[in-house]
Amino acid sequence: MLPFLLCSLKVEAQKIIPVDSSKAMTLRVDPSNAMGGVVSDFFTEVNYVPLETTDESLFGSIAQLEVVDDYYIILDHNTHSILIFTKTGKFHAKIKSVQGSGSNYIWDFCVNKWTKHIIFTKDGYKTLSYADYDGKVVKSVKLQREDQAKDEISTSHYYFISPDKAISTGWYNKMDSTDKYWKTYSKSLIHYSNDDHKVYAQGLGFKDEEANIADEIISSGLGPLTASGTDSVYFYSKPYTNTIYSVTPNTIKLSYKFIFPYFSSLPMDFITNKEYDKKRYEYFQKHNDAIFCVSNTFASGDNLIFRTATWGSGNKEDNLIYNLKTGTLIAYKHIAQDEKSYHLAIYDQATYNSFEGLLASTNGKLYSSISSLGMFKAHEAAAEQKAQYPRYLQTTLKKAAVKTTRLYWSLS
Secondary structure, three states: OOOOOOOOOOOOOOEEEOEEOOOOEEEEOOHHHOEEEEHHHHEEEEEEEEOOOOOOOOOOOOOEEEEOOOEEEEEEOOOOEEEEEEOOOOEEEEEOOOOOOHHHOOOOEEEEOOOOEEEEOOOOOOEEEEEOOOOOEEEEEEOOOOOOOOOEOOOOOOEEEEOOEEEEEOOOOOOOOOOOOOOOOOOEEEEEEEOOOEEEEEEEEOOHHHHHHOOOOOOOOOOOEEEOOOOOOEEEEEOOOOEEEEEOOOOEEEEEEEEOOHHHOOOOOOOOOHHHOOOHHHHHHHOOOOEEEEEEEEEEOOEEEEEEEEOOOOOOOOEEEEEOOOOOEEEEEEEEOOHHHOOOOOOOOOOOOOOOOOOEEEOOEEEEEEEHHHHHHHHHHOHHHOOOOOHHHHHHHHOOOOOEEEEEEEEO
16 A cells, blocks of 8 residues: 655745826827927937947947946847947947847847846847846756746846846737746746746736737837836837836836827727627728827926827828926927937837837937938038037038947936
8 A cells, every 4th residue: 555645835926016096197298289399398318429430339220228337238120239338438448249140149138137148049049148237158058948937937128126136028928828838927928037037926917808919019119118217117019008017026006007199099899899800900900090009108307208109101190209297298209319419310210110209218318320321311411500509519510431330318
């Protein structure tokens, strides 16, 4: 006879972080009524930082920007590389993708500002590589396959909230516990993980009827999770709801609810009504003014910065700055250059990509990028203004070989 054994198993339950909606602000925003002006009306400072151009540092456009104490760290989807520049614009280092199929490319990265690591994958999420700010890989960690991992996250796009803890985003799905990819956190949109990538908490759960949009979410720009501009506070833009949540190490709060004009708004049941299933792309094509995405969400002082995306092209009221105290709405593309900006452009009017506009906020400064073509066109157009340029800008504007110019400014 087999002995009778008593067995005690300890199951680590993941904490559910509730959503606090008690202090949510409702913002009535009509982008078509956003005001403009000149740079001096809105900003106290504009600084342009030309990025050094060498054979090694050439890149196409900026798909991701991280600003750390001494460096700008950018991702270029054209060369599938991470490039590191000093705060003066000098090229510092480059992390290259492995040539071959798309699974060997670097598609995103994250930065742990506490440990000063750049974290990325370039082998199809089999391995996470940790590089220092000199671009040298200091360690690699094997990731579990999605169908084998139980409570581990296989991604390179974390947002660190402490030296050993980070948050990441989930996605809508209709999985249940019988699915081989099922995880205990599969039905939530926000995941908290520790330094071994195991999820210890989750939040923003969703119901099965909300998962109708799983294959029909259209994104544009940066998001749905963005660094707000305040340490350890991130903004999450929930798809098709016009809502912004503040995510911190211990809380998730509904912070802002946008109400747009009727012609720009989605139907109230756009997510759950099955009549829209497999027809949501078609809906946006027919309703060019409908706002399908709120992205690039940052804060600076009393100002909330965000981008609204519509199917139509040529929208100059997409990048917006909303003053939370006065209710003033500014269209950043309606701000004309003046002596504060040396009569140079503050946004790129020569090229377009889905990552244009404001790219980051930190220490009261907003960051954007301008291509060399955009900068030189603005320079030529303002020739009659006879602007007094700083010496470094005089040198830059004489060198048409400069690939990209970055600017930042502080809101007054």
